[in-house]
Amino acid sequence: MSRHHPKSTTLAEFAAGTLDEGRSLVVASHLAMCGKCREYVSALEEAGGQMLAEIAPVAMAPGAAAHVMSLLDRETDAPSVQARKQSVMPVWQPEQKTLLGYELGPWRRVAPGLRHRVVKVPSEGGARVFMLKAAPGLKIPGHNHTGTELTCVLSGAFIHEGGRYAAGDCDDADHDDGHSPVIDGDEECICLVAMQGEFKLSGLIGRLMQPFVRI
Amino acid sequence: MPTAAYTITCSADLARLIEAVAAERDREAFTALFDYFAPRIKAVLMRSNTSPAAAEELAQDAMLTVWRKAAQFDRTRASASAWIFTIARHLRIDVARREQRSKVLDLESTEFLEPPPQPDEELDAGEREQRVRAALSHLTDDQIKIVRRSFFEGKAHGDIARELELPLGTVKSRIRLAMNRLRDLLGELT
Numbered sequence: 001m002s003r004h005h006p007k008s009t010t011l012a013e014f015a016a017g018t019l020d021e022g023r024s025l026v027v028a029s030h031l032a033m034c035g036k037c038r039e040y041v042s043a044l045e046e047a048g049g050q051m052l053a054e055i056a057p058v059a060m061a062p063g064a065a066a067h068v069m070s071l072l073d074r075e076t077d078a079p080s081v082q083a084r085k086q087s088v089m090p091v092w093q094p095e096q097k098t099l100l101g102y103e104l105g106p107w108r109r110v111a112p113g114l115r116h117r118v119v120k121v122p123s124e125g126g127a128r129v130f131m132l133k134a135a136p137g138l139k140i141p142g143h144n145h146t147g148t149e150l151t152c153v154l155s156g157a158f159i160h161e162g163g164r165y166a167a168g169d170c171d172d173a174d175h176d177d178g179h180s181p182v183i184d185g186d187e188e189c190i191c192l193v194a195m196q197g198e199f200k201l202s203g204l205i206g207r208l209m210q211p212f213v214r215i
Numbered sequence: 216m217p218t219a220a221y222t223i224t225c226s227a228d229l230a231r232l233i234e235a236v237a238a239e240r241d242r243e244a245f246t247a248l249f250d251y252f253a254p255r256i257k258a259v260l261m262r263s264n265t266s267p268a269a270a271e272e273l274a275q276d277a278m279l280t281v282w283r284k285a286a287q288f289d290r291t292r293a294s295a296s297a298w299i300f301t302i303a304r305h306l307r308i309d310v311a312r313r314e315q316r317s318k319v320l321d322l323e324s325t326e327f328l329e330p331p332p333q334p335d336e337e338l339d340a341g342e343r344e345q346r347v348r349a350a351l352s353h354l355t356d357d358q359i360k361i362v363r364r365s366f367f368e369g370k371a372h373g374d375i376a377r378e379l380e381l382p383l384g385t386v387k388s389r390i391r392l393a394m395n396r397l398r399d400l401l402g403e404l405t
Contacts, residue, residue: 008391008397008398012366016304017307042293042297043343043346043401044366045293046296046343047367048296048297048300048304048366049293049296050297050344052299052300053255055259058261059254060254060271060275065249065250071279072242072245072282075283
């Protein structure tokens with residue numbers, strides 16, 4: 001069970017449908033592994049439902065109901081009987097070519113012990129989404145960003161100033177949260193990241209990596 | 216006048232109507248749902264900067280989606296209004312992303328995310344309905360105002376700031392405080 005969760009406002013934007021697609025993908029990955037946050041999102045949807053029930057209605061155009069009823073005749077499909085499959089698919093397995101329906105680019109080496117792959121999210125103007133795979137013991141150079149960085153650990157673990165982040169944990173960082181993660185344990189750590197703004201590395205290695213990590 | 220079977224007095228009545236649409240393709244039930252929800256969906260869309268014409272069309276689309284997806288409704292997992300809220304949300308996202316279907320929040324792919332049952336953390340829909348009602352009643356009027364605009368109506372922070380004549384920074388911190396308060400209340404009211 002995860003111990004680090006997205007901020008309330010991030011989950012609220014997700015539940016409202018106003019969060020950009022890239023960060024929504026990271027939140028969805030966290031939700032798949034976190035019952036607490038799933039329940040919070042369901043509660044927000046319930047709150048949305050209650051507000052919908054209480055809103056002052058605005059009359060539909062004359063004949064709107066009749067128009068929609070006439071369209072139903074074209075809806076030939078019977079309602080799907082197998083509506084709810086109870087199958088549990090893990091969000092991430094090593095051989096997967098997609099993540100929750102999104103296509104993944106090839107792994108590319110960006111530095112010794114660090115690989116990167118693009119997650120193809122079509123919406124423009126949102127966050128850049130990618131996966132990072134880091135070798136055990138790797139110390140990612142200290143960095144901060146001009147925008148926000150939302151990370152969900154898919155496997156393995158890292159430690160930084162905010163604590164230890166293992167599979168399912170989410171790091172919802174603002175631009176002023178500079179950090180320098182270290183991969184913990186003897187397993188590779190795979191993270192899903194949605195980043196807005198620029199990624200700024202500090203230190204010599206960071207400056208050397210900067211051209212590669214500019215995604 | 217609607218007959219008793221199609222009268223809406225509580226949340227369970229709405230759930231029964233959706234179930235009738237799912238099981239029997241009941242058009243009278245669908246009409247009752249349309250009359251109740253379409254003008255409300257139109258209203259919330261108009262409040263989030265959608266033109267009346269577009270809001271009208273989206274509300275109709277939402278109701279067609281209700282007809283198509285009625286079989287996916289499960290009253291033990293969500294109340295009828297919460298379910299319809301998510302349908303309206305998907306349509307709003309589709310429009311915002313210029314018709315690109317969002318895979319993450321799409322009704323089809325959420326099945327993919329079907330979680331393992333965790334009874335300790337996830338509530339029965341009826342229980343959740345009570346808890347959410349209680350939590351909302353504990354928010355101050357100002358907090359409700361902020362939650363309604365930012366979360367329910369999905370307004371941009373800048374628009375809220377203009378509407379409430381508050382500085383942007385104040386709006387952002389009020390949203391954060393209100394959402395944190397709501398999350399705490401939902402946690403406390405067990």
